[in-house]
Amino acid sequence: MAAPLAWPSSAAVLGRTCGRWLFTGAAGGVLVLILLPLIFVVWLSFFRQEIPSFPPDGYSLRWFRAIWTNPKFADGFAMSLQVAVVAMLAGLLLGVPAALCIARFRFAGREVLNNLLLLPIVVPGIVLGTAIYVFHVELQGFFSEVTILGSIGGLVAGHILLVIPWSVRLVTASLAGFDRSVEEAALSLGATPVRAFFRITLPIIRPGIVASALFGFVVSFGNLEMTLFLVGAGRTTLPIAILQYLEWKIDPTIAAVSVVQIALIGTAMAITNRFVRLSRVV
């Protein structure tokens, strides 16, 4: 005989309700803590006066205009854009085949390779930057006739390193649910493996590739710590330009620049999320 089902006691129900409220409250609190600075930055960027104070005297768009008249920001933006685009493309060219090999083949050292490719996420940016800088110094000693230290090539190479883990992860994720018999169907219908790859496999994993491109772009565009070690004299990326500006001044220009950067990255992330649920890979 089964024991009769007991109704949950009112104390238990109360406890569970309280627990849910506590959880929601805590989650909400954390969210506010995360978002508050962003909200203030956005708000601040529209203040009219030069020295931020509350309440604002009035609102204006002058700080957004000021960005484009400041050559440091304009140059930094252009540099960040170029580096991010090149790093993103190179990261895809290296990451997509790597992800395919990892997802498809069982070979010795596969796990090691997989972890190795994800390592740049784990190592702190400062450490990564220092290590690459030291490496460049050593390399420069051997090849004195080419510029390595502080070169644009060295900077891009560093950023490619940042992009690879993300392109590998996002493409691997999109291959996870891939039905191999779809490829076999193509083969049995007369497609050579190469044609099957370009006509069938690649279009099916295209969302993952688009997502990894956008995400790679975002990661490269926003990087500060590693980049600090790799930029040459007179060259800045946008995050560095912001940092340098802050050393001398605090007017709402900085807030306006941040808003532009947040908008750009936010858009890229939102598009990425449409292709691959970011919560699955991050």
Add this chain to the structure above:
Amino acid sequence: MARLALQQLSKQFASNIAVRDVTLDVGDGEFIVLLGPSGCGKTTTLRMIAGFVTPSSGTVRLDDRDITNLPPWKRNAGMVFQSYALFPHLTVAENVAFGLEMRRSTADIPSRVAEALRMVRLGGLEGRLPRQLSGGQQQRVALARALVIRPDVLLLDEPLSNLDAKLRETVRVEIRELQRQLGITTVMVTHDQEEALMMADRLVVMSNGEVRQVGTQRELYERPADRFVAMFVGRSNSLSGKIVGPGRFETAGGLRIACHEGAIGPAVLALRPERLALGAMAADCVNRLPGTVEFVSYLGASIDLHVRISPTDRVVVCQPNRADVRLPVEGDRIEVGWPADAAMVFAQETAPVPN
């Protein structure tokens, strides 16, 4: 259309022999079903025919061509996969046209695609994507895609297992009729014996990577080569014991039974449930044993009675459901009988037997 011949085909994965010495001739236009429990090597055999698995030894021949080492894209075998494996980013028409495009066929692709879709009764759905179709429709697209290339041989890998039971029955008949009408040589893999019996010209029963028996439905059912086939194809009561003399069998439970030939020694007696008679109907039988009805299943067209005939032996008797006959009830004492030729005798063997 073509004849397909497998000669001593074997496949070994590491230390595991998946398929051992399969030899099979499939006639032009014949429908062959590979039947067996999961892991019996039937799918590996099919994949060797398709070219996805390279045999460890043996040959695959299509008419007079040896295609053993030909890659899949040069074989001209149309395959329907268990998951259908439709190209998710292509429309129905593009899916079906794919094989023709790969062949750079000079034929008029749109008209052949339309013809193939009409054949599987999918006209009007050309522009849909696979995810906008029902399971049954997806299955037909997969079939049309495999047939449109006019393959030498059609390979079906559990094509019906993802359909619901009602639909499965109609699709079985449809596939079979289409196959006959086109006269296309076909090899199908399934673990569902009912499906196999319904569709095949001849069946190949496999277990543990080996062919146990090749034959028509009737041959397999009435003259199973071994105990495995007797148990796997249709239902059988199995009584274990030993042959104690010419035509004399004794069960482990001590029952003495008259049967046909068989070598003296441990053996198993297999009895089809519908060959057993009850009560007065058993009066003329050589073997008559008293028993007790322990369980009755009313199945509509027939009734299964589980009758205990010794402390260790119980048999299932399948009776046609007739209005004029009183149904035994649980607890009834009743006599079970069968003629000597109803019992199939097999030497005791070690191979696992399906439940």
